[in-house]
Amino acid sequence: MTMSEFILITGRTARQGAALHKGKGSGEYRQATGFVEMSLADMERLGIEEGQLVRVRTAFGEAELELREGDLPEGMIFVPMGPAANALIGVETRGTGMPDSKGLEAEVEPL
Amino acid sequence: MRIENVVCPFCGCLCDDIVVEVEGNRVTAVKKVCSSGRSLFVNAHTGAASPTVDGKEVEWPEAIDAAARILTDSASPLIYGLSSTASEAQRKAIALADLLGASIDSTSSVCHGPTTIGIQSQGEPTCTLGEVKHRADLVIFWGCNPAEAHQRHFARYSVSARGKLTPQGRKDRTVVVVDVRPTRSSRSADIFLQPRPGCDYEVLTALRALLKGETPDITDVGGVGVAQLADLVERMKGCRFGVIFFGMGVTQTGGKYLNITELLALVAELNDHTRFTAMPMRGHGNVAGADCTLTWQTGYPFAINFARGYPQYNPGEFTAVDMLARQEADAALIIASDPVAHFPRQAAQRLSQIPTIVLDPEMNLTAREAKVVLPTAIYGVSAAGTAYRMDNVPLPLKKVVDSPQPTDEQVLDWMIERVKT
Numbered sequence: 350m351t352m353s354e355f356i357l358i359t360g361r362t363a364r365q366g367a368a369l370h371k372g373k374g375s376g377e378y379r380q381a382t383g384f385v386e387m388s389l390a391d392m393e394r395l396g397i398e399e400g401q402l403v404r405v406r407t408a409f410g411e412a413e414l415e416l417r418e419g420d421l422p423e424g425m426i427f428v429p430m431g432p433a434a435n436a437l438i439g440v441e442t443r444g445t446g447m448p449d450s451k452g453l454e455a456e457v458e459p460l
Numbered sequence: 461m462r463i464e465n466v467v468c469p470f471c472g473c474l475c476d477d478i479v480v481e482v483e484g485n486r487v488t489a490v491k492k493v494c495s496s497g498r499s500l501f502v503n504a505h506t507g508a509a510s511p512t513v514d515g516k517e518v519e520w521p522e523a524i525d526a527a528a529r530i531l532t533d534s535a536s537p538l539i540y541g542l543s544s545t546a547s548e549a550q551r552k553a554i555a556l557a558d559l560l561g562a563s564i565d566s567t568s569s570v571c572h573g574p575t576t577i578g579i580q581s582q583g584e585p586t587c588t589l590g591e592v593k594h595r596a597d598l599v600i601f602w603g604c605n606p607a608e609a610h611q612r613h614f615a616r617y618s619v620s621a622r623g624k625l626t627p628q629g630r631k632d633r634t635v636v637v638v639d640v641r642p643t644r645s646s647r648s649a650d651i652f653l654q655p656r657p658g659c660d661y662e663v664l665t666a667l668r669a670l671l672k673g674e675t676p677d678i679t680d681v682g683g684v685g686v687a688q689l690a691d692l693v694e695r696m697k698g699c700r701f702g703v704i705f706f707g708m709g710v711t712q713t714g715g716k717y718l719n720i721t722e723l724l725a726l727v728a729e730l731n732d733h734t735r736f737t738a739m740p741m742r743g744h745g746n747v748a749g750a751d752c753t754l755t756w757q758t759g760y761p762f763a764i765n766f767a768r769g770y771p772q773y774n775p776g777e778f779t780a781v782d783m784l785a786r787q788e789a790d791a792a793l794i795i796a797s798d799p800v801a802h803f804p805r806q807a808a809q810r811l812s813q814i815p816t817i818v819l820d821p822e823m824n825l826t827a828r829e830a831k832v833v834l835p836t837a838i839y840g841v842s843a844a845g846t847a848y849r850m851d852n853v854p855l856p857l858k859k860v861v862d863s864p865q866p867t868d869e870q871v872l873d874w875m876i877e878r879v880k881t
Contacts, residue, residue, distance in 0.1 A: 358641065360605070361609045363495055367496050367498070368499075370496075370504075372503075409805075435801075435802065435805045435808060438805075440785035440806045442776055443776070445574050445717060446762070446781060447712060447779075448570065448804050449713070450570075451709065452714060
């Protein structure tokens, strides 16, 4: 399948915040952090549907995630903060202590 | 039993109007709370848990011995976390770092650390959340999404809260959201500006230019129309009391602290026209307290090293992600945080290669890989203590249920005594 280029944003969600305290081994936490959101326009362009598994890859790592439709601009994907997002973020902090957790270049490959 | 005016310790809002009902030492109902806070109270463990060393349950003295041995054998220990514990425990953690010659860093470094660096170079035109509630008529949320991350911020402090000069709440305020994507917060705003990712610095610079009366010879900055920015500047100059709340959208993107210095410079310059303030949306319940306590104990807010016998400050060198990724930390003490769940994988992996000690009420992902696990009480639920709200106002956390577990403060005290001998 073809790869497609995106800008990756990671961040907190209300569901991730609530699932934290149910235990990070819980199904709820995995569900709250194990997906990637993409605009409907991009999903149609790639010919992929909600619920499908995709591989998201950055210069630092990759993760297989369930695809969900999100209210996002075209060319942007969102992954909630958690173990899957960690695999996609590098350790360079440019002298600040803070990794680049938003605005990363990423590729999406339908599986 | 019904306990009123409980402070929820989950996020930097520290909502202090929570009602908790307790029966038989269990929280049975929580009222006025958001979904994240409710989950914290109702899932709080109140049962006994034993410390473990190498996965085996041991008595407390044996666990403290093992932890102290790891720390004294280490040439470069890292103490990290602090943002979900009370300031009383933060003090002890700093004393232990001083004793060991360790590095000490809080979760600020992967949150608002760049904000702190920005404040150190630019200054901080600030206020309390009470002033926002009573005075603010222009409220701007830049790169943050309180509807998901600080769910009661709108109602208690910033948007629908009714104050002395804002008696009609929402109707008395203009709400602006600046974000690269539509969010639950942007959908409730009067004005939504959507720059391209990584363009916050350019947009802030354009606002400063417009405020100085410059007329840019372009129509668009970072994906936002100059006419929209000119409109925003007029609203900023014309408001009675303005505030910009800002979040990870500006601290975690390219430029990091430079975005913050630009934002703070804009706010400082707006004070030539009206009263204008800025405030970081602090995430964890006592992350602001970690900055405050570290600062009054050492002079610095995060990224501190005691190897020379006095505190040195250097973000990028003594910050946790860097110390782990460069394999400079050879032992770690993690207090009230879960770096394995939230650090870039290459930094998190280092924690399973070195002896790690975890103090936490929960068996989190870091604890599962740790050599020594010390289960403690939960500040704000099963232990009392002090936490600082996102506007740096300290509030007393209540104990609503009993815990058989010791507090972080108690355990750190035992470790200090053991290390000394």
